[in-house]
């Protein structure tokens with residue numbers, strides 16, 4: 001299905017870009033006229049995925065994070081991609097409270113938050129090649 | 144010189160993306176802690192370049208507009224690129240009040256605004272291949 | 287973006303709410319022109335108090351409306367112009383064509399005289 | 400992002416101003432921990448009234464501070480939690496650990512009892 005609108009954002013995996021990335025997606029999704037709540041949910045989900053790319057995907061090195069977003073009628077699609085270490089056991093990674101970095105005080109709730117705030121979350125990953133998180137959310141325009 | 148931070152944004156040449164594009168660049172430049180005035184100047188210059196890509200570069204067809212932005216110490220660099228018709232006479236195009244589309248009520252002041260609000264504006268263009276506007280602005284952090 | 291119209295005799299006051307860029311221009315232009323054609327005002331005053339952003343596309347629209355009004359002998363003015371938009375107007379020489387007034391009272395008095 | 404500290408006897412009230420994400424976490428953590436080490440409060444109350452955004456990185460930081468305080472028998476609470484952040488806390492089960500109070504008075508009374 002052809003997108004009504006589409007954008008792609010690439011940025012360095014620096015933590016200062018987390019707030020930048022979520023505000024870019026929010027600005028793009030704003031054309032669907034979401035409620036403040038829906039917009040906050042999208043921002044939070046994007047923040048989780050981007051943070052994961054930065055701290056898990058790339059750890060200490062600086063890589064490139066790519067976000068692709070599409071608007072298709074009243075649905076927003078968001079892909080967050082890194083070319084980092086990848087996830088060896090996706091099922092385990094998606095478990096609530098599971099984190100591979102408890103020493104960083106990670107809560108292990110990132111995937112759970114994404115799943116709760118978005119309608120659909122798919123994870124594609126290959127060890128040594130990187131990870132793509134694919135999320136969609138339909139905006140309920142009837143207020 | 145290596146950039147302290149860098150981002151690349153690609154989007155469709157639809158007019159609704161004009162405000163999106165300028166807010167993305169403003170959000171990125173915000174890390175230099177510019178004044179409200181400096182930020183407004185950057186937004187306006189980006190809006191001019193993006194509008195030109197949309198209405199002059201691509202006219203009626205939909206193409207891709209690319210913005211690359213870099214932060215190098217307290218300077219922001221912004222490139223706005225299209226793959227549209229190109230500019231045959233750059234010197235003429237940059238003249239205040241010159242517009243090739245007076246029927247659209249264009250003021251012909253876009254380049255003049257970019258030049259006034261940014262420290263440097265360079266234009267690279269080839270007929271039939273597209274146009275790149277390259278702009279820089281140093282943020283005066285001493286308030 | 288939305289537009290409110292108000293009249294003081296045959297002076298049309300146009301309050302634009304929202305950004306003025308190429309995207310919003312077409313709607314702004316067509317709404318104001320419809321109003322001008324329907325009500326045939328003598329002069330026009332743009333209230334810019336609710337305009338947070340404007341670029342040179344906006345300059346084009348304002349000059350276009352000015353021309354419509356000036357063609358039949360009317361005047362045009364602007365009020366409540368924010369500093370950032372003031373600078374854009376200066377750069378584009380707009381205040382030579384559409385005078386910027388300090389307030390509504392002064393603007394109305396000067397345009398109607 | 401900035402943090403203010405206030406004391407009611409040995410209850411430390413931490414007001415965080417700004418977004419809580421992975422980027423701001425390290426600074427938030429180190430500032431609060433320095434304060435805890437220096438002043439040795441018994442309990443801790445987070446005032447979230449100036450927090451416009453928080454993600455699960457923030458959950459990690461809050462739980463981490465809670466643990467520090469709970470280890471020496473203290474309690475933790477939160478006030479002025481915005482609806483959006485409330486939902487995040489629910490999803491993550493944070494209110495089971497750090498109680499959310501309706502206001503400062505109730506929080507102080509309950510934590511100090």
Ligand SMILES: Nc1ncnc2c1ncn2[C@@H]1O[C@H](COP(=O)(O)OP(=O)(O)O)[C@@H](O)[C@H]1O
Pocket residue numbers: 048052053054056057058082084085086087093094098099100101106107108109110111112131455
């Ligand atoms: N982009 C990624 N690259 C590599 N590993 C990832 C990525 N995203 C998530 N993971 C793995 O999945 C785990 C769970 O992620 P998440 O639920 O967000 O919790 P947290 O980030 O708090 O650890 C992470 O600890 C990590 O091992």
Ligand SMILES: Nc1ncnc2c1ncn2[C@@H]1O[C@H](COP(=O)(O)OP(=O)(O)O)[C@@H](O)[C@H]1O
Pocket residue numbers: 191195196197199200201225227228229230236237241242243244249250251252253254255274342
């Ligand atoms: N990206 C572009 N692609 C093709 N032509 C362009 C582009 N940008 C500017 N131009 C040409 O330069 C002229 C002057 O541009 P500008 O000063 O912004 O004024 P305006 O947009 O009001 O016409 C335009 O009318 C157009 O002919």
